[in-house]
Amino acid sequence: MSLDASVWAWKIEMPAKKGGALKPLKKLVLLSLADRAGEDHCAYPSMSRLVEDTEMDRKTVLKIIDELIEDGLIADTGERKGRTKQVKVYQLVGVNGRETVPTTVLFDAENDDLNSPNSGTVPTTEQFQQFHERVPIIPLKGPNVGTRNLSKNLSLESKNKKTWFCFKKLREEIYLADDEIEFESIMNSKWAEREKRAFEIYNAEKSMSDGLMIYHFADWLINAYKTKYSEKPSSGAFGNSSSPKTNSTGLTEKQIQIFAQKLAHHPEFAGKFSEPGESYDKLAARIAVKLENPAQAKKWESYLKQVGFSGSLQGNAA
Known part of the structure; x- marks a missing residue:
């Protein structure tokens, strides 16, 4: 979509x-x-x-x-x-896309091979080719373009099979999201495998690439750690999900996930906070992480009420 x-x-x-x-x-x-x-x-x-x-x-x-x-x-x-x-x-007719325009670079003027009428600026994404060669163009309406055909274009290992998991890439994603979280402690805990099974069940019917699965799973683990397990003693395992169900914002984990999905489909909110080419699922994952921050959740309180939230959030708007 x-x-x-x-x-x-x-x-x-x-x-x-x-x-x-x-x-x-x-x-x-x-x-x-x-x-x-x-x-x-x-x-x-x-x-x-x-x-x-x-x-x-x-x-x-x-x-x-x-x-x-x-x-x-x-x-x-x-x-x-x-x-x-x-x-x-x-x-x-009339949809304004937000595709990124390729940047351009000027070739070195001292290169004799390029001192010709055909030299100049070219997209950095293309390699230099002789004038008689042609750059292949993929038609916009071809069978390999468009999200409707995504499942056909994915490699076999990318259709949410168990091979999607990559320990190294997950470590990188969690570090980029929050470098204060100790990755090894999470992965050595008893609850990490349980959350992984829950994540796979939740996304069983979705067609996502391996990289996108890792991206969402990193957010899933961070959210679970902060909302359910971080209060437990770090003795190699964080225990079970008997910790309080609400975080410092006053929202439960379930509410955060539900309202994140609703905000991602809210036209005004999505128009302001989505990134170019970002899918609903990816936007919802980013929103869920930000809703754990009391100040950010309070800042979005008016939007939350538009999608069904009632009551008042804790914290002060930034």
């Missing part, structure tokens, strides 16, 4: 049309398309999928698709997907 496309769809003000569909229904169909868009901001859900997402009948969905095309919000690319090659591919 594309976070940029979802944020864009939430902010769109639907035009009213005499005899047309209701604006809320049009918004719902547009959000369903945005939720299934890839990095090129194209989406190709089947009609049955749109019907299931919106809970509207097929005829109404088709009418709304035509209206969205007339409004200039989506466009039929002419491309067809699926086994029968009949699923239409729609381009979301």
Whole structure:
């Protein structure tokens, strides 16, 4: 899914049309398309999928698709997907992506091989090639591009199998997140393996690369250590989960995880605090870690109340 496309769809003000569909229904169909868009901001859900997402009948969905095309919000690319090659591919018109622009460098002017009309600045991500060679271009609408095809592109060891775990990479991620945490103490504890099993069960149905699994597991362990086990004596094991269920903010561990997910899908919040190209799961993991900080949680209290939190948080806003 594309976070940029979802944020864009939430902010769109639907035009009213005499005899047309209701604006809320049009918004719902547009959000369903945005939720299934890839990095090129194209989406190709089947009609049955749109019907299931919106809970509207097929005829109404088709009418709304035509209206969205007339409004200039989506466009039929002419491309067809699926086994029968009949699923239409729609381009979301007007989504502002946040892709990073390649930086450029100037080649050394003293290099004789480069003193030609073809020399100059080139992206640093490309290696120097002779003028008669061509740099291969991957089409944006190719089968290997877009989050919809992610599971097909992952290597076999990257589909959440047990081979995803890497001790060295996990140590690096935890150190980068909090260099005050003693990694060996965590991994030698009795609860670490238990949390690893819980993490694998929680993510069993998700398709993530090995690196992303390690990234999320590091946050998972840090959160578990701080909220459930850090108060226990460090005698080689931190014991079980009988420690207090609330941290210094007054939020329980379960509340932190729930509200982190909700804030990640909050259009205004995500638009302000997400990073370019960041997925909902990665954003939610960052939010969960920050919600453990009383000052940060207090700062976001107004957003938390918008997604269902009631009461008052401890701590002072920074």
